[in-house]
Amino acid sequence: MNKKQKFFAFPYVLWMFIFIVLPIVLVFLYSITTKEVNNIKTINFTLNNYKLFFDPLYIGVTIRSINLALVSTIFCLVLGYPIAYIISKIHSKHRNTVLLLFILPMWMNMLLRTYAWMTILGNNGIINNFLNMLGLPSLRLLYNNSAIIIGMVYNFLPFMVLPIYTALSKMDQHLVEASHDLGADNRTTFLKVILPLSLPGVISGIIMVFMPAVSSFVIPRLLGGNRSLYIGTLIENLFLVTGDWNFGSAVAIMMMLIILVSMSILNRFDVDKEGGGSSLW
Amino acid sequence: MGNKIIELKNISKDYDVRVLNKINLYVNENEFLTLLGPSGCGKTTTLRILGGFEFPTEGDLFFEGKNINNVPPHKRQINTVFQKYALFPHLNIYENIAFGLRIKKINDATIKEEVKKMLKLVNLEGFETRNIDSLSGGQQQRIAIARALINKPKVLLLDEPLGALDLKLRKEMQLELKHMQREVGITFVYVTHDQEEALTMSDTVVVMNNGEIQQIGTPVDIYNEPENAFVADFIGESNIIDGIMNEDYLVTFLGRTFKCVDYGFSRNENIHVVLRPEDIVMVPENEGYLKGTVTSTIFKGVHYEMIVNVGTFDILVQSTYQSEVGDRVGLKFTPEDIHIMSKAVWNE
Numbered sequence: 001m002n003k004k005q006k007f008f009a010f011p012y013v014l015w016m017f018i019f020i021v022l023p024i025v026l027v028f029l030y031s032i033t034t035k036e037v038n039n040i041k042t043i044n045f046t047l048n049n050y051k052l053f054f055d056p057l058y059i060g061v062t063i064r065s066i067n068l069a070l071v072s073t074i075f076c077l078v079l080g081y082p083i084a085y086i087i088s089k090i091h092s093k094h095r096n097t098v099l100l101l102f103i104l105p106m107w108m109n110m111l112l113r114t115y116a117w118m119t120i121l122g123n124n125g126i127i128n129n130f131l132n133m134l135g136l137p138s139l140r141l142l143y144n145n146s147a148i149i150i151g152m153v154y155n156f157l158p159f160m161v162l163p164i165y166t167a168l169s170k171m172d173q174h175l176v177e178a179s180h181d182l183g184a185d186n187r188t189t190f191l192k193v194i195l196p197l198s199l200p201g202v203i204s205g206i207i208m209v210f211m212p213a214v215s216s217f218v219i220p221r222l223l224g225g226n227r228s229l230y231i232g233t234l235i236e237n238l239f240l241v242t243g244d245w246n247f248g249s250a251v252a253i254m255m256m257l258i259i260l261v262s263m264s265i266l267n268r269f270d271v272d273k274e275g276g277g278s279s280l281w
Numbered sequence: 282m283g284n285k286i287i288e289l290k291n292i293s294k295d296y297d298v299r300v301l302n303k304i305n306l307y308v309n310e311n312e313f314l315t316l317l318g319p320s321g322c323g324k325t326t327t328l329r330i331l332g333g334f335e336f337p338t339e340g341d342l343f344f345e346g347k348n349i350n351n352v353p354p355h356k357r358q359i360n361t362v363f364q365k366y367a368l369f370p371h372l373n374i375y376e377n378i379a380f381g382l383r384i385k386k387i388n389d390a391t392i393k394e395e396v397k398k399m400l401k402l403v404n405l406e407g408f409e410t411r412n413i414d415s416l417s418g419g420q421q422q423r424i425a426i427a428r429a430l431i432n433k434p435k436v437l438l439l440d441e442p443l444g445a446l447d448l449k450l451r452k453e454m455q456l457e458l459k460h461m462q463r464e465v466g467i468t469f470v471y472v473t474h475d476q477e478e479a480l481t482m483s484d485t486v487v488v489m490n491n492g493e494i495q496q497i498g499t500p501v502d503i504y505n506e507p508e509n510a511f512v513a514d515f516i517g518e519s520n521i522i523d524g525i526m527n528e529d530y531l532v533t534f535l536g537r538t539f540k541c542v543d544y545g546f547s548r549n550e551n552i553h554v555v556l557r558p559e560d561i562v563m564v565p566e567n568e569g570y571l572k573g574t575v576t577s578t579i580f581k582g583v584h585y586e587m588i589v590n591v592g593t594f595d596i597l598v599q600s601t602y603q604s605e606v607g608d609r610v611g612l613k614f615t616p617e618d619i620h621i622m623s624k625a626v627w628n629e
Contacts (some may be wrong), residue, residue, distance in 0.1 A: 178363060197369075
């Protein structure tokens, strides 16, 4: 980098410092201080916030959140891979239209989309109305884990589809032909060529779904009700209801660590660093 | 040689437009056949039909006498070397070459032996664990060939496999490919737009243009006896001059009448005359059949390439002796050097 380039990079460095580094430092600072009035002169450092996090209650919350995020991610993968594969096979004339239709709901507010599921799944919702019409009893569809998973899969599916689609559509079609040429039928070609080559996209997709899923609070709050806590709703509660910013910060930092660790484990599987959708990261 | 291994009967292919029109062609066992033509002439489409990646709109494709129109690529005893090699980036060299045998569930010991044999054939022994990215273009090319040949196909299709290599490497690979073909004794169908490549390696050359076959013949036939002006122009450089066939063995062009060796045209038929630049001899002005002024002279290594303006036409001449720009020269050639071609065949 020469001097001029360094000069032009400065605004971005400043931006990153103010909006990324500084907030993290502040959150970290909150997490290691006590709730008692702090000012510059009398900061009381403590690790109690982190200790509290390892209370079985909160560990339970964490495990529940990770579980839910994992299940949602698996559903997204199982649904998203075939969708991405099919879109990548569509004739290029129509492909962008289909892709657009798929992304279109993402342009609508997530809150709104989640509310929509409430009216579908609710006790007086569309599904139950339909069941009643047929003379069947109402089902309790809302305020349980299934409702949360439906909401997450619906909201985060495009984040799974897009990177896989990118990886698949970037793949040289001659590789598929070469595989057929060498005697592989469609199934073998998929398993031996297409799937391994789209793995970077799959990993990107998993990361992009798992991260928001583990920390989401809107979806558990609206579709899961108040019965069980998740990390996202816990942090929200601590900041907005209890007003315990210090413990809230500690939970937030722990969640960052959890995500960081899971990402680095995933990246070990990403053999081809340059290929496919991994370029998103 | 002798047995037809592949036969195309009236093969046509339409996309939005017709890209292949009634191709009739057969390939003999152990033959090195080259499809030669400019880009867009349909040679690659023909190859892809043989490989099973495209299906003909009309016509029939036979392999050892059996119709294989609807046989998918993985069930054909034909393997392809792709233009850009199409090596699998997620596999190392050993696994790339072993791919076909792994699918056939051959045991590991045999695979190991076969891969070793193939690497020896393509002169890349000891490369087993290397990565595809670490290879040069020429090496990747060899791996692609090894990956195809390990399946012991009856026919190997090669789609401009040397296109990405530099001139020197290309010449080496031409000889090596020819050598390999003799050694493994299988049929090669080769696609190229490089006429020299076609002439160097092939037993049979098929010249194509606009989705149609222009001429099929041995390299010598194609070069010496082009059937029409397109072939003459495409195979090596030619002077193609409008002329009139007065009667058998007599032709008029550039204002003079010459004896020639061609016959069988109608009286006063308009024809093309082809004069190869290397067949024309430069002589002092008063000794030449045609007289003109040298307008350009370029050194080409083995010879000089000069353009001689003879009034209405610029004639290309190759000679080991250089004439200066502005020199008045005479041009001489024998009746055997005059190739007459019907105009009707070549519509461009």
